[in-house]
Amino acid sequence: MGTVHARSMDPLPMHGRDMGVHPDDMIEVQEAEQETKQEVLENKDVVVQHVNIEGLGRTKEDLLGYEISEVFHAKNLIDVMKKSHIARQKLLRLGIFKEVEVVIDTSDGADALPNGLDVTFEVTEMKRLTGSYNTMVGNNEGSMVLGVKLPNVFGRAEKLTFQFSYGTKETSYGLSFFKPQPGNFERNLTLNLYKVTGQFPWSSLKETDRGVSTELNFPLWRTNHTLKWEGVWRELGCLARSASFAVREESGHTLKSALSHTMSIDTRNSAIFPKKGALLRINQELAGYTGGDASFLKEDFELQVNRRLVWDSVLSASLWGGCLLPIGGKPSSIADRFYLGGPTSVRGFGMYSIGPQSEGDYLGGEAYWAGGLHLYTPLPFRPGRGGFGDLFRTHFFLNAGNLCNLNYGEGPRAHLQKLAECIRWSYGAGIVLRLANIARLELNYCIPMGVQSGDRYNTHTFRGAGLTPVRWGFI
Numbered sequence: 001m002g003t004v005h006a007r008s009m010d011p012l013p014m015h016g017r018d019m020g021v022h023p024d025d026m027i028e029v030q031e032a033e034q035e036t037k038q039e040v041l042e043n044k045d046v047v048v049q050h051v052n053i054e055g056l057g058r059t060k061e062d063l064l065g066y067e068i069s070e071v072f073h074a075k076n077l078i079d080v081m082k083k084s085h086i087a088r089q090k091l092l093r094l095g096i097f098k099e100v101e102v103v104i105d106t107s108d109g110a111d112a113l114p115n116g117l118d119v120t121f122e123v124t125e126m127k128r129l130t131g132s133y134n135t136m137v138g139n140n141e142g143s144m145v146l147g148v149k150l151p152n153v154f155g156r157a158e159k160l161t162f163q164f165s166y167g168t169k170e171t172s173y174g175l176s177f178f179k180p181q182p183g184n185f186e187r188n189l190t191l192n193l194y195k196v197t198g199q200f201p202w203s204s205l206k207e208t209d210r211g212v213s214t215e216l217n218f219p220l221w222r223t224n225h226t227l228k229w230e231g232v233w234r235e236l237g238c239l240a241r242s243a244s245f246a247v248r249e250e251s252g253h254t255l256k257s258a259l260s261h262t263m264s265i266d267t268r269n270s271a272i273f274p275k276k277g278a279l280l281r282i283n284q285e286l287a288g289y290t291g292g293d294a295s296f297l298k299e300d301f302e303l304q305v306n307r308r309l310v311w312d313s314v315l316s317a318s319l320w321g322g323c324l325l326p327i328g329g330k331p332s333s334i335a336d337r338f339y340l341g342g343p344t345s346v347r348g349f350g351m352y353s354i355g356p357q358s359e360g361d362y363l364g365g366e367a368y369w370a371g372g373l374h375l376y377t378p379l380p381f382r383p384g385r386g387g388f389g390d391l392f393r394t395h396f397f398l399n400a401g402n403l404c405n406l407n408y409g410e411g412p413r414a415h416l417q418k419l420a421e422c423i424r425w426s427y428g429a430g431i432v433l434r435l436a437n438i439a440r441l442e443l444n445y446c447i448p449m450g451v452q453s454g455d456r457y458n459t460h461t462f463r464g465a466g467l468t469p470v471r472w473g474f475i
Contacts, residue, residue, distance in 0.1 A: 048072050048080060049107045049116040055123040059096060060155040066183030067091055071119055080104060084119055091121065093185055095159060096152040099124040126151045143167025156182060170197040187218040202352045204243035204361045207335060208235040226262040229290070231255075234335060244359035250334045257292035260285040268306060273376075273393075273434045275314050279304040287336075288327055295327040296336060314376045320345070320401075321369040325408060337364030340403040341424075341455075345370045347399050348426035348446030350456030355403035357454045369419055370401030376432065393432045395442065400425035400450075424450045 051071050053064055067090040074080040084102045091100045100123050107116030132147040143165050150160040159178040165171065174194040181187040192215075197208045211232030218225055234254045238247060261284050268277035281302040288295025300322025307315045326332045339352035339362065346354065355365045375396040383389045402423050406415050430444030448457040 044076055044115070046075070046077055046080060046115045046117050047113055048074055048119055049111070049113065050118045052118065052120045053123060054120060055125065057125050058128075058155050059123075059125060059152060063094075063156045063182050064091065067094070068121065077104075077117075080117060080119065084121075088121070090185070091123065094157045094180075096126055096157050097123045098126050128152075143170070156180075157185075169199045172196040186224070188216075190215040190217070199239055200352075201239060202339075202350070202362045203334065203364075204239045204247050205334065206237045206239045208237075209233070210235075222265060224264050224266070226260075228260045228262075229258070230260070231257045231290075231292070236333075236335060242360075244361040246358040246363055247334065247361050254294060254333065254335075255292040256287055256294040256336075257290040258285050258287035258294070259290060268304070270437060272437050272440050273432075274304075274306045274316070276306050276308050278306065288330075293330075294333055294336060295330050296332055297325045297327060298336070299323055300338070312378050316372075316374040316376065318372045318374075319369075320371070323367040323406070325366075332366055334363055337366060338368045338403060339364050340368050340370060340401050343442060343444070345372075345399070346401045346424055346426060346448075347397065347428065347444055348448035348457055349424060349451075350458070353456035354401070354424055354452075356405060365403040365405050367406045367415065367419060368401065368403040370399070372400075373398045391434050393434070395430045395432045395444065397429070397444070398425070398427045422450070422452050424448070424452065424455065 048071055051068050053061065053068070056064075068087045071080065071083045071087055074083045081104065084104065088100050088102055091097055100121060103120040103122065105118050105120070107113060107118050128150065130149045130151070132145075132149075134145050135142065144167070145163065145165045147161070147163045149162075152158065153160050157180050159176075161176045161178070162174070163176075164173045172195055174192060174196075176193075177191045179189045192211075192213045194212075195208070195210045197206070199206050209232050211230060213228060213230040213232075216227045232255075234256060236251050236254070238251055262281065263283075264279070264281040266277070266279045266281075268274035268279055279302065283298075283300050285296075285298040287298075301320065303319045305317050309315055322338055324332055324337060339355075340346060341349040341354035342351035352364075353362055355368075356363045376393040377396075378385075379389060379392050379394060400423055402419050402421070404418055404422075406418060408415075426446050426448045428444050428446040430442055433441045435441065446458065451457055
């Protein structure tokens, strides 16, 4: 047996003189031989004697032992190829190798068995330091982003990342350290140090956050969990001289220290444009018990279900909700409340322009719910089918939601009754464009309904603001 690169199991082409055999008979002979070879490879017992990794520099070998250990348990050549491919994917997932190739060969040496195999992973490590430069345009703002990444800092898939963003409206930076557990990449620890400045024109508010945080991510059965502590110094200010008194009243410096937990189950085949599967995300945040000025308990959830229908259509249903309970008699901060409205929640309404407001500034609410029903279909007559046309979908939707403040002494029934009052909703249609697996753009024709006094909305117009906001950065 010679060297195998584990890329194709097709039989070798057959050549020779024409012996009067019908072409269909030749196809049957080829299929029979292929099935025979497949059976031989699947039934022939082999032993993986050695697994070698070539090309290592600063990477510690004990880290890779966890990722390739399953290759030793393969029983036949087909199994060796499958497990080697899985091991290759695990090595690439670590983010420390630029390339990984697999070579399967017969064993050599005095201890070589007749059915022994050697598997070699040929790796190319990433550079010690990589950088990036790009510009971003969105939400009427432009910014320049500089990034520096140090992969595999200490030889066990650690990653140190620094990112600096200078924009026309905000300047921010962040330093992040990522450390996975050897043998369990999904279980990892992240430390962050950051400064973020943002402008929120719907509230005439400017906020600068300087903070540190630590996150622990781990899987548990079919769920993924994140435990997080965050300490942040927040500086709130007015964005314009016309800011309302309610916003001016909340201006100043506050210190927030919070513990949070997030549990998620995600079976979708795509996070950007899913065609099947479901998502459930539940988040709890407790602030004040570890110090700081802010003191509250915050709960929110997200549920999404996707179902494939006939003619390559997809029906998607979503539901969000949350509540914020101030603790210790302290009022909630404008920076911690929920906001509703815009292309990511209730289409047809202005960005975060639903709910309590003062002199034209939206103050957010302590309880909300929102839901949506979406039907995605191929473009009429399927132009560009099998190519560029498949990136577009026709979009029909129905959205609804409400945002308000609750008097927590009134009881659950009164709370539900208040959330059911003055419901805003909208319906419409549009076009959706999928940009690879990183973003989606929407151009929708929206008809808002249930408009209340003070709400901002767009009536019977195509909305350029229907673009779904996209988060960019290191992945």
